Amino acid sequence: MPKFSHINAKGEAHMVDVGGKEVSHRIAIATAKVRCQALTLELIQSDQMAKGDVFATARIAGIQAAKKCADLIPLCHPLMLTKISVDIQADTSNNCINIETCCKLDGKTGVEMEALTAASVTALTIYDMCKAVDKGMIIEEIKLQEKIGGKSGHWQAKTEDSADD
Numbered sequence: 001m002p003k004f005s006h007i008n009a010k011g012e013a014h015m016v017d018v019g020g021k022e023v024s025h026r027i028a029i030a031t032a033k034v035r036c037q038a039l040t041l042e043l044i045q046s047d048q049m050a051k052g053d054v055f056a057t058a059r060i061a062g063i064q065a066a067k068k069c070a071d072l073i074p075l076c077h078p079l080m081l082t083k084i085s086v087d088i089q090a091d092t093s094n095n096c097i098n099i100e101t102c103c104k105l106d107g108k109t110g111v112e113m114e115a116l117t118a119a120s121v122t123a124l125t126i127y128d129m130c131k132a133v134d135k136g137m138i139i140e141e142i143k144l145q146e147k148i149g150g151k152s153g154h155w156q157a158k159t160e161d162s163a164d165d
Helices: 038-045 054-067 112-130
Strands: 022-036 083-090 096-107 138-148
Touching: 022 112, 038 083, 038 112, 054 083, 054 096, 054 112, 083 112, 096 112, 112 138
Parallel strands: none
Antiparallel strands: 022 096, 022 138, 083 096
């Protein structure tokens, strides 16, 4: 059975020592979704939200969140990220906003938490900027889609098509 890396022999939480690990190129991709009313999407796309450009503000918030991940998640290592991207797409046919984040670095520990934090804060910022119009928005499906690098190599989330494999 796999063991938690952040729990020591006494069962106490601790920060993992990555000093002896090899540097490798690491990439993590995470996604999130914000479900909303059709009117909310219309207002966002026509730049009519009172707080301003929703997607531009949310994108910057997601980038900042990835950079501040170690300040937010107690056992995360501060990382020197080489790339952070936040892609936000309105999906009018499903009344939702799709978020995809990507974080990269050359380092001794992964960037999964940074990508997940970026996706989460991007979604929260969209909620904050639109809540005056749509308090019923739902933030859902925050998940890691893919990670590359490190000892465990390449991992990809199963898609609905591969769920039966």
